[in-house]
Amino acid sequence: MLRLVVRRLLQLIPTLLGLSVLLFLWLNRLPGGPASAILGERATEAEVARINRALGLDQPLHVQYGRFLKRIFELDLGTSTQTGQPVWDEFVLRFPATVELSLAAILIAVAVGIPLGYLAARRRGGWLDVAAVSGSLVGICIPVFFLALLLKGVFAVNLGLFPTFGRLTTGLDATSVTGFAVFDGILTGEFDASWDAIMHLVLPALALSSIPLAVIVRMTRASVLEVLGEDYVRTAESKGLERRTVRGRHILRNALLPVVTAVGLLTGSLLSGAVLTESVFSFGGIGSFIRTAIDARDYPVLVGFIMFIAMVYVLINLLVDLAYSVIDPRVRVH
């Protein structure tokens, strides 16, 4: 097991190096640079040249890349050209919000998706099955961005049940320990702050959960249907085992294997879905920050973020493999 972990971690290095080269070339091909974003309408040629020189963007690409690599080894991601603050600090400030949002979304997707998929399979052809299958189709088809706007329009603006934007109500003086607002509130005993954070999370998390929820429902359903037809389930049932045991140990445990893989990968993809959802709700996470970074051609932030996402993907894959071996001991043997 340890060898697996170490090997996978070592694989990170060439992956990230390759990605960083591609990123540099891609960014270099993009039209425009940060200078005009900084200067706005009054950018003149001379001003742009001066700023590019100050940011080191006038130097050849390999020099810029070399400087970037050197900084990476020093664990320094550079300075954001939008905010003038170290990229690392910006990430630390904003990642908790996005992670919290993504976790809430995946939690909704798993908590609703697995039971729903299971029930749909067990009552195949029934009204619940039809509803789940067609509902999940809608969930996959509707763009997250549109769903976010819809939820906000109905539940926040018209009905006033939820706040329209942000992570916490304006002026609410909550203590920040970890940056995870819900968790911080519990940690410091400020339960009203936790509740406030949850109310702010509901709509964006619902919007963000739509695709993973739909995928999980469909996968669980298909997987359970497959397992239901297996001999061992029939054997278990004919042996007269308790229904709960059959469901838990025989059906769900085996059916969940592919679902676990999917949940892992979906969690990674949520980070990109968060870019639009956070913008709709002005959520203050990394998602809306990246959107403005793209507008401002904030290279250090973009490179740092994409490298980070790549790392998260590799790590999630690793965790998925580990989880797999816990659920299905056969994986460990092979």
Place this chain on the structure above:
Amino acid sequence: MPAFKSRAVKVITAAVAVGLVATGCASERDKDGDKGGDKDTFVFGAPGDPGSLDPALASDGETFRVTRQAFEALLEHESGGSELVGGLAEKWSSNPEGTVWTFNLRQGVKFHDGEAFNAAAVCANYEHWFNWKGTYQSSAVSYYWQTIMGGFKANEDKETPKANYKSCTAKDENTAVIEVNEPSANLPGGFSLQALAIHSPKSLEEYAKQDATAKGDAITYPEYSQVAGTVAGTGPYRIMKWNKGNKEVSLERFDDYWGDKAKVKNLVFRTIDTEEGRRQALQAGDIDGYDLVAPADIKTLEGAGFNVPTRDVFNLFYLGMSQEKNPALKKPAVRQAIAHAIDRENLVKTQLPEGGKVATQFMPDTVAGHSDKVKQYPFDTAKAKSLLAGAKEEDLSLDFCYPTEVTRPYMPAPQDLFELMKADLERAGIKLTPKPMKWAPDYLDATEAGSCSLHMLGWTGDFNDGYNFIGTWFAGYDKQWGFKDPKVFAAVKAGSVEADPAKRTELYKKANEAIMEYLPGVPLSSSPPAIAFGKNVNPPNVSPLTQENFAEVSFK
């Protein structure tokens, strides 16, 4: 599986317990009614985050909107207008050459940190800026200082402009004298800029400690400018907290303020990135006001009882032409044909909010130097066609760049404005290739580099001087326009070095006439940008320079 079951039960019980406790707390909190409309707190929805809490390092409106409530400059603009009035200086005067500026300072003014305001404090600020080194000399950081005062005591880059600032002397406790080397059109207007607002000497000492740590490579804003605590001005509010994660800057009324005290105790600026998001937040009662209202929303909001005052006109929207990109545009007849082809009346009537005006020159009519004698190019499609024929350009085809996903105070809906002009130009027989682009940086880069034959842009003035408009565009060769005309350049320059305001106004009039005779582009319109407030809000006087003073806000 008894172990599994009991664990699950525990987890669910815990979750329910947390939920119940939290719900209890929430209902208590709701009784306090702190959902935006709180009488003690005014929440304003800003389109973007500020960049820094030290306005001297900034050049963007979102930073100034926040810092303006806490920092005051020597001069200000009258509330709701564009005339210069006393700020921290009650009176000011200059020698006839316009090189020695004397300020009689207001007495009994205190900084937020308890320090006294006096002439020494004023000079400490100007000397602080003049002595900037390293990163601070980058125009991305000290844009406004360089625009108004030139360079620094020791310029580190040969392209940094020569210093025009000479010295600041505290003649006595309440008289500060600032000397410059050459007269400049940017004075006295520049003394009113938020970037030259006065900070407490104690803060400056702290700022200076961080000067030395600034590196020349990347532009990193110093820590003091990112965290409330060090910065101290003299304004009606003081900055208490900048919660970046929650995109929120909180200010509190300064009770020792020398002038009229702020009517609302707490002022919060919350960033809401999208225009639609800000409107919805106002409609839902989560905020009490916001800026950059889409013209299409004005009627809806007013109909629902919201206050949507429009500011006086202080901007200019134009159609730019790039002569280097397309040689046909070098022919005066072609440029004139384009000017005649566009129905500006219709553009203003159908696309701009009420109060919008047709522009006859590159300056709104509220600025001294606006001339009644400029050459006019009225809408006349037939004339446009005959001018093109005369220039042998009947088959003229041009690319026309316009920005997407952006709203500017002078340009409310770029795509719609583009469509109108396209139809007008095509009616005159000009073939157009539309080139939509993302505002930043694509569009800004393309227009700055002069790579579009036609483009649309504009400008909102910083202060009431003609050079702030025409000097921005026509002081010399600029790739955006791609022409060299000594007559135009000389006319613009003449005004910028004239110390006597009356003579300067005359020179600007001449400059406007020369520009419109040459016709480098087509000035289109000036429009009044709207700002929205909640139904229960008495709004501040709205400012043509978008310099609202939120101390004037109160709840009904």
